[in-house]
Amino acid sequence: MASAAVRVPAEADAAAGFRGAMRRLASGVAIITTKGDDGPVGMAATSITSLTMEPPAVLVCINQSAGIHSCLAPGCPIGVNILSRHQRDVSAAFGGAVAREKRFEVGQWVPDRHELPMLDEAQANLTCTVFSMTPFGTHSIVVARVDAVRLSERVEPLIFQDGGYL
Numbered sequence: 637m638a639s640a641a642v643r644v645p646a647e648a649d650a651a652a653g654f655r656g657a658m659r660r661l662a663s664g665v666a667i668i669t670t671k672g673d674d675g676p677v678g679m680a681a682t683s684i685t686s687l688t689m690e691p692p693a694v695l696v697c698i699n700q701s702a703g704i705h706s707c708l709a710p711g712c713p714i715g716v717n718i719l720s721r722h723q724r725d726v727s728a729a730f731g732g733a734v735a736r737e738k739r740f741e742v743g744q745w746v747p748d749r750h751e752l753p754m755l756d757e758a759q760a761n762l763t764c765t766v767f768s769m770t771p772f773g774t775h776s777i778v779v780a781r782v783d784a785v786r787l788s789e790r791v792e793p794l795i796f797q798d799g800g801y802l
């Protein structure tokens with residue numbers, strides 16, 4: 637049977653086709669946090685990926701224009717807060733809807749023993765240390781080792797797809 641799929645010729649508009657493809661990729665959402673010189677900083681990211689089990693490590697792709705980017709370097713502590721289904725407001729705030737200095741007013745944030753901001757009621761809180769930052773185009777691929785993990789009781793992740801939440 638013929639498929640109703642819309643084909644976007646790569647040579648005609650590769651960027652639109654790529655954007656459309658990525659809108660079809662469902663992803664969990666995490667808030668990446670660290671300690672800046674003037675207080676906590678954070679942003680929403682869907683590009684968080686499990687990298688290796690040995691050692692436990694993640695990668696996240698961060699736009700070089702994002703406020704958090706200039707706060708990061710190898711050896712820096714970062715928090716990775718994997719959002720729960722009920723935390724859309726936190727995702728939106730840290731995705732840019734709320735000014736940087738007011739974002740931590742959205743959600744219940746508590747500092748861990750390294751003073752990294754950690755989100756209460758997240759699906760998981762990972763305490764990590766940046767291992768490397770590799771620039772690629774507009775972004776940096778940040779590899780971080782996982783030092784500690786806190787898990788919620790239930791698995792109810794927030795899922796982002798097609799510009800909205802499931």
Ligand SMILES: Cc1cc2nc3c(=O)[nH]c(=O)nc-3n(C[C@H](O)[C@H](O)[C@H](O)COP(=O)(O)O)c2cc1C
Pocket residue numbers: 665678679680681682683684697698699701702703704727728730731732733736796
């Ligand atoms: C659901 C969602 C996922 C996002 N994922 C990423 C991502 O993986 N990498 C990235 O650089 N920006 C991502 N963004 C955009 C940043 O969160 C956004 O540009 C943020 O405002 C950057 O922080 P700043 O305002 O402090 O510069 C995402 C935004 C949303 C809402």
